[in-house]
Amino acid sequence: MGPLLQVERCTKYFGGLRAVCNFDITVNEGQLAGLIGPNGAGKTTVFNMITGLYTVTDGDILFDGKSIVGMQPHAIAQLGISRTFQNIRLFPNLTVLDNVRTAYHTHAGYGIRDAIFRTPHFWRKEKELTERAQEFLAVFNLADRQDEIAKNLPYGEQRRLEIARALATNPRLLLLDEPAAGMNPKEVVNLMDLIHFIRDKFSLTILLIEHQMRVVMGICEEITVMDFGEVIARGTPAEIQNDPRVIEAYLGRGTAARLGGVRYAS
Amino acid sequence: MKRRKLEFLGASWLFWVGAIAIYAVVQVLFSTNVITDYMKTVIQLGCVMTIVSLGLNLIYGFNGQFSLGQWGFYAIGAYASADITYRYAAKVSIPLNLGFATFDVGKIAIFLVAILFGALLAGVIAYLFGLPVLKLGSDYFGIATLGFTIVVKVLADNSDTILPFPEMKGARGMVGIPRLTTWFWSFFLLVLCILILRNILHSTTGRAIVSVRENEIAAKAMGIDTVKYKTLSFVIGGIYAGLAGGIYAHLYAFLHPSLFHFIKSFDPMIIIVFGGLGSITGTIVAAFAWAFSLEGLRIILPSGAEAWRYIIYPVALLLIMLLRPQGLLGGIEWGFLKPIQWPRRKIDTGAPTVETATQEAV
Numbered sequence A: 001m002g003p004l005l006q007v008e009r010c011t012k013y014f015g016g017l018r019a020v021c022n023f024d025i026t027v028n029e030g031q032l033a034g035l036i037g038p039n040g041a042g043k044t045t046v047f048n049m050i051t052g053l054y055t056v057t058d059g060d061i062l063f064d065g066k067s068i069v070g071m072q073p074h075a076i077a078q079l080g081i082s083r084t085f086q087n088i089r090l091f092p093n094l095t096v097l098d099n100v101r102t103a104y105h106t107h108a109g110y111g112i113r114d115a116i117f118r119t120p121h122f123w124r125k126e127k128e129l130t131e132r133a134q135e136f137l138a139v140f141n142l143a144d145r146q147d148e149i150a151k152n153l154p155y156g157e158q159r160r161l162e163i164a165r166a167l168a169t170n171p172r173l174l175l176l177d178e179p180a181a182g183m184n185p186k187e188v189v190n191l192m193d194l195i196h197f198i199r200d201k202f203s204l205t206i207l208l209i210e211h212q213m214r215v216v217m218g219i220c221e222e223i224t225v226m227d228f229g230e231v232i233a234r235g236t237p238a239e240i241q242n243d244p245r246v247i248e249a250y251l252g253r254g255t256a257a258r259l260g261g262v263r264y265a266s
Numbered sequence B: 001m002k003r004r005k006l007e008f009l010g011a012s013w014l015f016w017v018g019a020i021a022i023y024a025v026v027q028v029l030f031s032t033n034v035i036t037d038y039m040k041t042v043i044q045l046g047c048v049m050t051i052v053s054l055g056l057n058l059i060y061g062f063n064g065q066f067s068l069g070q071w072g073f074y075a076i077g078a079y080a081s082a083d084i085t086y087r088y089a090a091k092v093s094i095p096l097n098l099g100f101a102t103f104d105v106g107k108i109a110i111f112l113v114a115i116l117f118g119a120l121l122a123g124v125i126a127y128l129f130g131l132p133v134l135k136l137g138s139d140y141f142g143i144a145t146l147g148f149t150i151v152v153k154v155l156a157d158n159s160d161t162i163l164p165f166p167e168m169k170g171a172r173g174m175v176g177i178p179r180l181t182t183w184f185w186s187f188f189l190l191v192l193c194i195l196i197l198r199n200i201l202h203s204t205t206g207r208a209i210v211s212v213r214e215n216e217i218a219a220k221a222m223g224i225d226t227v228k229y230k231t232l233s234f235v236i237g238g239i240y241a242g243l244a245g246g247i248y249a250h251l252y253a254f255l256h257p258s259l260f261h262f263i264k265s266f267d268p269m270i271i272i273v274f275g276g277l278g279s280i281t282g283t284i285v286a287a288f289a290w291a292f293s294l295e296g297l298r299i300i301l302p303s304g305a306e307a308w309r310y311i312i313y314p315v316a317l318l319l320i321m322l323l324r325p326q327g328l329l330g331g332i333e334w335g336f337l338k339p340i341q342w343p344r345r346k347i348d349t350g351a352p353t354v355e356t357a358t359q360e361a362v
């Protein structure tokens, strides 16, 4: 399958701080790709550039072959790129169901006139939309929670709700920013199973940021490693795991030397 | 969700029968003088204030944009509609005798056209003013809207000199506005405003509006054009203010620029904060409480005592912010104002089962 996302030599400066430099990545249709790197490497900044929240200082980003640089975030989302956030950004005071239904907005299929007069079309579409939202909730085992206020959910469920909401925009490309952060090992395994499942069920392409290497090793087909804003390695999990530059980035030069570049600590 | 057959604006025939009954009972109390003419005006003022405040709650409470411009749009609706009826109402008269009562269909038509014009004019100006300011994503939206209200007041002061409307008589105040607002119109226009707002909010449009307040960045990332929905809320809010202004002008039959002083633009703000941001029910309760406390106290207390409201309101606000920061009914709706309930469904998606963790993560 052809490339769905191509980031070409992207650079981002914050004033004098170079957060991302000449960053490249290509994600093919249907792929589950990983982006890893130590704290402050620039991973989230890459996501923010792809989704239009940050302007790109230099470089180009192609989605399905067309440049999306300079487009408004909502327009990019409407093209089929959805995401979650590292520091969860739900609609905190809305119900679980409404969080997902809100994300379905661009596919609602009725307008304000239908809403005001509550036409049969409104009821039909609203029912359809609600049932779709309930399906997304069911996938993430949140169906019983639909009437709860989002901010009252436990942390792990908030993370899952955010993914459910991202799916409701009906994306082709899903960007997940540290979806396993703050979860216990058992929850992490569950989540990775789920991510695999939704990729197949909704024929998605997924790019996943992770901080802990252990997490991505199991599920990503290709991993890009960045440090100080630059790509330092790329390959299959096995290749990455033994790349001395990656070990160095994660553990610092001294430790890497002591370990002899054999394996990183888990 | 079962669909009811006989309904208008999503309200069942039972609702409308109830509304007509309330209207009729109060009308009978008016006609038999159980409720004095003065209290009748106060009740209608409550309707007017509810409409302005609902508009502001949409802008601030539901959409999250702090605006002090509501009073400016109220003034625009009041003056614009009054100018039309002042010019034309006397010239049109089409009496219609129904046996039990006579209606002047001509005057009613002029009245409705006038207040609709006032409302739409306010909406158009809200669009022209709001779009550029909201597009810039300015943090100074609140200040800009305050400036707007001040400018409108200055224009009202000089309506006969700067503006070409000698009949508005500038700072002397506009007299001779026909008294066309009746209890019927105050009540049913209010009911329409409430239902329309409810229907907008409990739809995909409403969810888009609220998502901007909840988390603007997340809203954008979900494909919601936040500038569009901020502008939409501001325009609908402006239309509500303009409509309320029109009802007010034809209720008191007198307009004076001092009524539109920016200090008064805090009144709807007080009402929605007190009643609860994001609650239609709370706004209705608080607006009527406001009208009764303001006008009602005049009857009970010695003259001049209403000046105490500049102390009572801030203290009341302070208390509510300390004791109940979400306002009286923040986020709570009653009866027909509740969101549509959808039953839960058991769906088997074939997804791997997830442990439902209950512990909070660090």
Ligand SMILES: Nc1ncnc2c1ncn2[C@@H]1O[C@H](COP(=O)(O)OP(=O)(O)OP(=O)(O)O)[C@@H](O)[C@H]1O
Binding pocket: A014, A017, A018, A019, A037, A038, A039, A040, A041, A042, A043, A044, A045, A046, A086, A211
């Ligand atoms: N809005 C911003 N303004 C200024 N500097 C920023 C901004 N966003 C990110 N940075 C800086 O850019 C660099 C990269 O940050 P980024 O958040 O992309 O890292 P990250 O790889 O996601 O790290 P983490 O694993 O901690 O999430 C950091 O030095 C950060 O301080």
Ligand SMILES: [Mg+2]
Binding pocket: A043, A044, A045, A086
């Ligand atoms: Mg990050």
